[in-house]
Amino acid sequence: MAPATMRDSFFGDLVYHLSGHRYFQHPEDLPGFTIPTPPRSHKSSRSVTPTRDVETSSRPDDEESRLPEGEKTRLPRVDSDQGTIVVPEPTERAAAHQKAREVEEGDLERERMKDAVQQEMSESLIVEWYSANDPEDPQNWSFRKKSFVTFEICLLTFSIYIGSAIYSPGIGQIAEQFGVSETAGTLGLTLFVAGYGVGPMFLSPLSELPQLGRTTVYILSLALFVVLQVPTALSKNLGALLPLRFVAGFAGSPALATGGASLSDMWAPEYRAVVIGLWSVAAVSGPVLGPLLGGFATQGERWTWTIWMLLWLGGATLALLVALLPETSASALLYRRARRLRRVLRDARLKSAGEIEAEHMGVRDVAMMTLVRPFVLMLVEPIVAFWNVYIALVYGILYIFIESFRVVFVEKHGFNLGENGLAFLGLFCGAVITYAFFAPYALRVLKPHFVNNTFVPEMRLPIAFVGSVLLPISMFWFGWTSSASVHWIVPIIASAFFSAGTYMLFQAGLNYLSDCYPRYVASVLAGNDFFRSMVGAAFPLFSTAFFHNLGVGPACSILGGIAILMLPIPWIMYRYGARIRSWSKYAD
Known part of the structure; x- marks a missing residue:
C-alpha cells in the first residue's frame, strides 16, 4: 500500500515530474508497456464517460450516472399516497419528457458547449480504466488503504474545524489586551466561520478540475492555512487579527465542503453513509473539542497559545498529507494517465473525458455553477x-x-x-x-x-x-x-x-x-x-x-x-x- 499511496500523493507526483519521470514511476513508464484491452462487450460501470450536464462531474457518487442509459427513466420513487415503492416502466413519453426538461434547463450557448464536447469526444481516444478491476481506480483500493485515506480526510477536517472554537476561550483576554468589548473579540470566531462558509463557493470547484484534483487543492490551501497562524498569533491589534482569521477560514474551507466527495470517490454507495457519518463525527469534534484544548491553553499561558496549537496541529497534518494522501478523484487520475500515455505512445488523441469537459468549460459556466x-x-x-x-x-x-x-x-x-x-x-x-x-x-x-x-x-x-x-x-x-x-x-x-x-x-x-x-x-x-x-x-x-x-x-x-x-x-x-x-x- 505505501509505495502506491506515496506515489499518488502531492509529494510523489512532484518528485515524479521533477525527476523527469525516473522516480515513483507508473505502469505506463515501464519498458514494454502495452495498453490492456478489456473484452469488447464489457464496459466498466465506473469508467469516466461523457456527462449530460456540466455539473454532473462534481458528483462522484451519482448513482443515476452509473445506470445503463435505458435504465435511467426507471428509477424507483415513493408513492406518497400509498407509502410504497414504485418502479415505473420505461416509455417513450418519459424519455421525451426527460430530454425536454434537459433542453429547457440549458441555454443555446450551453447546448453548443455540449455539442463541442461530444464532437471532441468522438474524435479522441478516450482514456478510461483498463478494466473493472483496475487497481488504480479508488473504488478498487484495498479496505486497508481506503480506511487509511478516510482517516486522513477526517484528520484534515478536524484540523480546520477546530480552528473556530479553539479561539473562544481566549476572547476575554483578547478584549482586555486590545481594549475592546467581548462582542468585538467574538468577531475572531464569527469571521473564521464566515470564511469557511464563503471559501467553498470559490475554492471547492477547483478540486473538480482534472488538472488539479482534490489533493493539490487540499495541500495548497492547508499550507496557506498553517502559514497564516503565525501572523495571527503575533497580531498587535484587532484590526490585524480579524482579517487574518477570515482569510484563514477561507483558506481552510475546501476540505470542509469536499471531504465527503473524497470519501465517495473510494467507497461504494452502500457504504458511504457509514464513512461519511464517521467524517461528520470528525467535523463535529472540531468545534466541540476546541474549547477543551483552548481552555487549558488560555488558562496556562495566553490566548496566543490557542493559535500556536492550531499551527502545530495543522503543520503535523500537512506533513502527513503531503507525503501520504493519494489523489482520489477519478477525473484527475485518468487525466494523469492520459498525459502519461500521450508522452509514452506519442499520440495526441489520447485524452480523458474530464479533461475534454474542463477544456470547454468557460468562466460563465463556473460562475453559474458556484455563485448563481x-x-x-x-x-x-x-x-x-x-x-x-x-x-x-x-x-x-x-x-x-x-x-x-x-x-x-x-x-x-x-x-x-x-x-x-x-x-x-x-x-x-x-x-x-x-x-x-x-x-x-x-x-x-x-x-x-x-x-x-x-x-x-x-x-x-x-x-x-x-x-x-x-x-x-x-x-x-x-x-x-x-x-x-x-x-x-x-x-x-x-x-x-x-x-x-x-x-x-x-x-x-x-x-x-x-x-x-x-x-x-x-x-x-x-x-x-x-x-x-x-x-x-x-x-x-x-x-x-x-x-x-x-x-x-x-x-x-x-x-x-x-x-x-x-x-x-x-x-x-x-x-x-x-x-x-x-x-x-x-x-x-
Missing part, C-alpha cells in the same frame, strides 16, 4: 429552502452552545477555563454514541436498498424524526437545569442529547439533499454550507447578551420553541417529498 445556481436553487426549490433553514438553525444553536457554556459553567457553576472545556465532552460523547448506533442502522436498513436498486431519497429521513424531537427536548432540558442549584452533570447530559439530535438531522438532511439533486449536488451543498455558516457566524455575536438579558432558561426555551416549529419538516418531506420533487425541473 446555489442561490437560485435555494429560492425556487422548497426542499432546499426548508432544509437550509433547518440545518442553519441547528448550526447556529451549536455555536450559541459554544458561547453559552461560559455563562452556564463559568459564571454559574464556578468552572475555570480548563474545566469549562471539559464540559464540552458531553457534546462529543453524544455525537460518538449516536454514530455507534447510526452505522449499524445504515448497513442493516439502507445498504440492501442500494444493492437491490430500490433506494429512494426519502429513506434517509427516519433518523431525522428522532433528531427533530431530541433537539427541542435537549434545549428545554439544558436551559432549565443550568442554574447553580442543579448539579453540573445534568445540563452536560442534556448537551449530549443535543449533539445526538444535531448529528441525526445533519446526516439525514445533507444526504437527502444530495440524493434529491444529484446533477446539482455541488450547488446545493455549497449553498447549504454558505447559508448555515453565515447563521453560525452571526449567532455568537449576541449569544452572551441573549443569555444575560433573558436568563438561560427563557433563552433556551425560545430556541426550543423555534425547534418545535421546525419539527414537522422531515415528516412533511417524508410524506410529500416525492410529489414535491416531481414538480421540480432540477430534482431527480
Whole structure:
C-alpha cells in the first residue's frame, strides 16, 4: 500500500515530474508497456464517460450516472399516497419528457458547449480504466488503504474545524489586551466561520478540475492555512487579527465542503453513509473539542497559545498529507494517465473525458455553477429552502452552545477555563454514541436498498424524526437545569442529547439533499454550507447578551420553541417529498 499511496500523493507526483519521470514511476513508464484491452462487450460501470450536464462531474457518487442509459427513466420513487415503492416502466413519453426538461434547463450557448464536447469526444481516444478491476481506480483500493485515506480526510477536517472554537476561550483576554468589548473579540470566531462558509463557493470547484484534483487543492490551501497562524498569533491589534482569521477560514474551507466527495470517490454507495457519518463525527469534534484544548491553553499561558496549537496541529497534518494522501478523484487520475500515455505512445488523441469537459468549460459556466445556481436553487426549490433553514438553525444553536457554556459553567457553576472545556465532552460523547448506533442502522436498513436498486431519497429521513424531537427536548432540558442549584452533570447530559439530535438531522438532511439533486449536488451543498455558516457566524455575536438579558432558561426555551416549529419538516418531506420533487425541473 505505501509505495502506491506515496506515489499518488502531492509529494510523489512532484518528485515524479521533477525527476523527469525516473522516480515513483507508473505502469505506463515501464519498458514494454502495452495498453490492456478489456473484452469488447464489457464496459466498466465506473469508467469516466461523457456527462449530460456540466455539473454532473462534481458528483462522484451519482448513482443515476452509473445506470445503463435505458435504465435511467426507471428509477424507483415513493408513492406518497400509498407509502410504497414504485418502479415505473420505461416509455417513450418519459424519455421525451426527460430530454425536454434537459433542453429547457440549458441555454443555446450551453447546448453548443455540449455539442463541442461530444464532437471532441468522438474524435479522441478516450482514456478510461483498463478494466473493472483496475487497481488504480479508488473504488478498487484495498479496505486497508481506503480506511487509511478516510482517516486522513477526517484528520484534515478536524484540523480546520477546530480552528473556530479553539479561539473562544481566549476572547476575554483578547478584549482586555486590545481594549475592546467581548462582542468585538467574538468577531475572531464569527469571521473564521464566515470564511469557511464563503471559501467553498470559490475554492471547492477547483478540486473538480482534472488538472488539479482534490489533493493539490487540499495541500495548497492547508499550507496557506498553517502559514497564516503565525501572523495571527503575533497580531498587535484587532484590526490585524480579524482579517487574518477570515482569510484563514477561507483558506481552510475546501476540505470542509469536499471531504465527503473524497470519501465517495473510494467507497461504494452502500457504504458511504457509514464513512461519511464517521467524517461528520470528525467535523463535529472540531468545534466541540476546541474549547477543551483552548481552555487549558488560555488558562496556562495566553490566548496566543490557542493559535500556536492550531499551527502545530495543522503543520503535523500537512506533513502527513503531503507525503501520504493519494489523489482520489477519478477525473484527475485518468487525466494523469492520459498525459502519461500521450508522452509514452506519442499520440495526441489520447485524452480523458474530464479533461475534454474542463477544456470547454468557460468562466460563465463556473460562475453559474458556484455563485448563481446555489442561490437560485435555494429560492425556487422548497426542499432546499426548508432544509437550509433547518440545518442553519441547528448550526447556529451549536455555536450559541459554544458561547453559552461560559455563562452556564463559568459564571454559574464556578468552572475555570480548563474545566469549562471539559464540559464540552458531553457534546462529543453524544455525537460518538449516536454514530455507534447510526452505522449499524445504515448497513442493516439502507445498504440492501442500494444493492437491490430500490433506494429512494426519502429513506434517509427516519433518523431525522428522532433528531427533530431530541433537539427541542435537549434545549428545554439544558436551559432549565443550568442554574447553580442543579448539579453540573445534568445540563452536560442534556448537551449530549443535543449533539445526538444535531448529528441525526445533519446526516439525514445533507444526504437527502444530495440524493434529491444529484446533477446539482455541488450547488446545493455549497449553498447549504454558505447559508448555515453565515447563521453560525452571526449567532455568537449576541449569544452572551441573549443569555444575560433573558436568563438561560427563557433563552433556551425560545430556541426550543423555534425547534418545535421546525419539527414537522422531515415528516412533511417524508410524506410529500416525492410529489414535491416531481414538480421540480432540477430534482431527480
